[in-house]
Amino acid sequence: xFSTILIAxxxxxxCRVIRTARRLGIRAVAVYxxxxxxxxxxxxxxxxxxxxxxxxxxxxxxxxxIIAAAKETGAQAIHPGYGFLSENEDFAQACAAAxxxxxxxxxxxxxxxxxxxxxxxxxxxxxVPLVPGYHGDxxxxxxxxxxxxxxxWPVLIKASAGGGGKGMRIVRxxxxxxxxxxxxxxxxxxxxxxxxxxxxxxxxxxxxxxxxVFGDTSGNVVHLFERDCSVQRRHQKVLEEAPAPGMTPERRxxxxxxxxxxxxxxxxxxxxxxxxxxxxxxxFYFMEMNTRxxxxxxxxxxxxxxxxxxxxxxxAAGEPLPLTQEQLSIxxxxxxxxxxxxxxxxxxxxxxxRLVHLAPPAESxxxxxxxxxxxxxxxxxxxxxxxxxxxxxGESRERASARMLQALAQYRVVGVANNIEFLSxxxxxxxxxxxxxxxxxxxxxxxxxFPANADTPREAxxxxxxxxxxxxxxxxxxxxxxxxxxxxxxxxxxxxxxNLGVSRRLTFRSGEVTKAIGVSYVGxxxxxxVDGQSMFASGEMLPGSxxxxxxxxxxxxxxxxxxxxxxxxFLFGCCxxxxxxDPLHHAGEGGGAEGGLxxxxxxxxxxxxxxxxxxxxxxxxxxxxxxxxxxxxxxxxAAGTVKSFHFAVGxxxxxxxELVEFEAAS
Ligand code: MV4
Numbered sequence: 001x002f003s004t005i006l007i008a009x010x011x012x013x014x015c016r017v018i019r020t021a022r023r024l025g026i027r028a029v030a031v032y033x034x035x036x037x038x039x040x041x042x043x044x045x046x047x048x049x050x051x052x053x054x055x056x057x058x059x060x061x062x063x064x065x066i067i068a069a070a071k072e073t074g075a076q077a078i079h080p081g082y083g084f085l086s087e088n089e090d091f092a093q094a095c096a097a098a099x100x101x102x103x104x105x106x107x108x109x110x111x112x113x114x115x116x117x118x119x120x121x122x123x124x125x126x127x128v129p130l131v132p133g134y135h136g137d138x139x140x141x142x143x144x145x146x147x148x149x150x151x152x153w154p155v156l157i158k159a160s161a162g163g164g165g166k167g168m169r170i171v172r173x174x175x176x177x178x179x180x181x182x183x184x185x186x187x188x189x190x191x192x193x194x195x196x197x198x199x200x201x202x203x204x205x206x207x208x209x210x211x212x213v214f215g216d217t218s219g220n221v222v223h224l225f226e227r228d229c230s231v232q233r234r235h236q237k238v239l240e241e242a243p244a245p246g247m248t249p250e251r252r253x254x255x256x257x258x259x260x261x262x263x264x265x266x267x268x269x270x271x272x273x274x275x276x277x278x279x280x281x282x283x284f285y286f287m288e289m290n291t292r293x294x295x296x297x298x299x300x301x302x303x304x305x306x307x308x309x310x311x312x313x314x315x316a317a318g319e320p321l322p323l324t325q326e327q328l329s330i331x332x333x334x335x336x337x338x339x340x341x342x343x344x345x346x347x348x349x350x351x352x353x354r355l356v357h358l359a360p361p362a363e364s365x366x367x368x369x370x371x372x373x374x375x376x377x378x379x380x381x382x383x384x385x386x387x388x389x390x391x392x393x394g395e396s397r398e399r400a401s402a403r404m405l406q407a408l409a410q411y412r413v414v415g416v417a418n419n420i421e422f423l424s425x426x427x428x429x430x431x432x433x434x435x436x437x438x439x440x441x442x443x444x445x446x447x448x449x450f451p452a453n454a455d456t457p458r459e460a461x462x463x464x465x466x467x468x469x470x471x472x473x474x475x476x477x478x479x480x481x482x483x484x485x486x487x488x489x490x491x492x493x494x495x496x497x498x499n500l501g502v503s504r505r506l507t508f509r510s511g512e513v514t515k516a517i518g519v520s521y522v523g524x525x526x527x528x529x530v531d532g533q534s535m536f537a538s539g540e541m542l543p544g545s546x547x548x549x550x551x552x553x554x555x556x557x558x559x560x561x562x563x564x565x566x567x568x569x570f571l572f573g574c575c576x577x578x579x580x581x582d583p584l585h586h587a588g589e590g591g592g593a594e595g596g597l598x599x600x601x602x603x604x605x606x607x608x609x610x611x612x613x614x615x616x617x618x619x620x621x622x623x624x625x626x627x628x629x630x631x632x633x634x635x636x637x638a639a640g641t642v643k644s645f646h647f648a649v650g651x652x653x654x655x656x657x658e659l660v661e662f663e664a665a666s
Pocket of ligand 1: 131156165166200201202203204206207208230232235277287439
């Protein structure tokens with residue numbers, strides 16, 4: 001076995017590989033771009049080498065820099081992860097030339113599967129089922145029209161060099177064929193510099209089912225069962241699960257045999273995935289083979305109890321496969337959800353920024369989180385905006401789905417838009433719940449997945465108000481402890497103010513709705529009034545911005561994260577964003593937002609969000625202060641430039657201390 005490996009990747013997959021290396025006592029070397037200098041994979045590794053600027057082309061795709069880093073650090077093997085150089089035959093070749101083991105298949109296998117049309121020809125020879133179609137070299141329009149007629153309508157014209165759905169045309173009748181062929185060839189030439197096409201019968205509601213395969217250097221190949229990845233959006237997988245719902249042992253054996261035959265036909269070694277497109281009637285056809293470890297491999301790990309990265313390392317070191325086909329079995333059901341910094345309400349536009357608050361659910365034997373970021377880290381525009389993969393296991397699909405919903409409801413992200421609520425609706429939607437899966441599910445369920453904005457529940461308004469009151473109380477308590485005169489009326493927290501009564505109002509806005517919550521002080525509790533209804537409210541703030549509340553005898557657990565005037569209320573599996581309306585400053589509604597660059601209370605600096613010298617918009621978070629167990633974002637009072645910070649992360653600041661030197665743009 002290797003004693004040092006280098007991971008030629010970043011993010012969650014680099015962290016994932018490091019975890020197994022560490023467990024096996026192998027030293028793990030990370031590489032990183034300048035944008036990733038403080039990334040989690042760098043922090044986790046035993047050693048790390050900077051390989052260039054943020055742009056992937058100049059760092060994570062730079063073969064020479066990576067090979068040099070491996071030589072410098074004495075790495076005997078390189079794990080490419082997925083994406084980047086993982087399926088690049090030049091990279092695998094360069095590793096071999098440098099005497100470094102490539103933790104992946106032989107160069108010839110990468111090459112054989114790299115061309116989609118050549119791969120199909122190979123698979124046909126190996127007896128792997130293909131969609132009825134024409135995969136030959138003849139591009140004559142008349143000839144292809146005849147082939148289409150023979151195959152039967154509807155047909156699909158695909159770019160031979162394509163993949164990921166680019167350059168596909170559905171043709172439903174002979175009359176449309178010539179135009180569709182011409183346009184498909186044009187697009188293929190423009191996109192891939194190659195106008196070759198192939199023609200297949202078009203499957204109407206297909207499922208994407210893929211088989212995990214593994215080969216060793218002695219020619220043994222096994223399959224580790226299937227994954228169903230039908231729930232996709234524009235060819236991006238959203239949910240993946242194993243086993244595939246409805247799969248019978250007979251069909252699994254048939255698909256497994258086809259996948260093993262496919263791998264053997266190209267002399268496959270290591271982890272690979274054979275993708276099939278499956279009809280609702282169970283017939284299945286080879287689509288392509290991915291010659292790498294896939295994003296969704298954890299669902300296979302959850303149902304087999306195996307560590308696929310360990311298998312990869314063993315096979316790359318020349319060891320035989322740890323188990324035979326007969327020794328492999330499935331236990332329960334696993335589902336993975338990809339949590340992304342993207343905005344479902346804005347066409348899934350990627351969202352960048354600091355993860356001001358990031359609290360995943362607790363991990364257990366049945367809940368796993370693979371991530372490359374921690375609270376305070378940034379999602380940058382340079383790379384894939386994935387925040388984490390959430391993987392759950394259960395003895396049944398129903399139990400796994402329920403765990404997924406629970407874990408998603410507990411996942412708290414503030415600082416970037418994210419798809420967590422979208423994922424919850426997806427898992428809860430009837431089609432997914434009934435395992436009525438196909439690649440069109442998300443489009444078909446659009447109305448369920450994008451409901452009109454739900455009303456903010458009464459408990460969210462109450463939670464916002466109570467959190468505000470508890471915070472004031474904590475400030476007053478702290479001041480009283482410090483003061484020589486603990487009985488000073490200024491430290492009372494019963495709402496007593498000079499020239500004010502003991503009743504007051506806290507005003508919040510949610511979307512178009514503004515509510516004033518009436519507050520009366522009743523001993524250690526409060527009486528809150530909202531929408532003409534009054535109730536007693538009490539509670540406490542726990543670490544991590546968690547609010548434990550009692551509203552009129554109903555116990556409610558919420559998380560209330562303060563960011564400027566925003567209150568992110570995580571409650572009932574949703575996140576409601578309320579804006580605190582300061583009655584004196586009228587902040588939050590366009591104007592005001594004065595000052596704010598001094599500490600509003602004593603606390604600790606936990607993150608510097610902006611960089612000195614950065615030009616920021618009004619309201620941009622600059623620094624995060626933790627005080628009274630809550631987090632507060634100190635935000636830019638206007639558009640301008642961050643000059644400098646007066647404190648470093650971890651430093652304590654006193655009430656009123658100036659935190660940031662800021663110059664407003666004139
Ligand atoms: C198909 C198909 C229906 N019939 N081929 C899309 C990506 C590319 N790798 C192959 N794709 C498809 N090929 C035939 N003959 C439907 C798709 C397809 C799809 C396949 C797998 C996963 C998601 C998909 C979403 C839309 C279309």
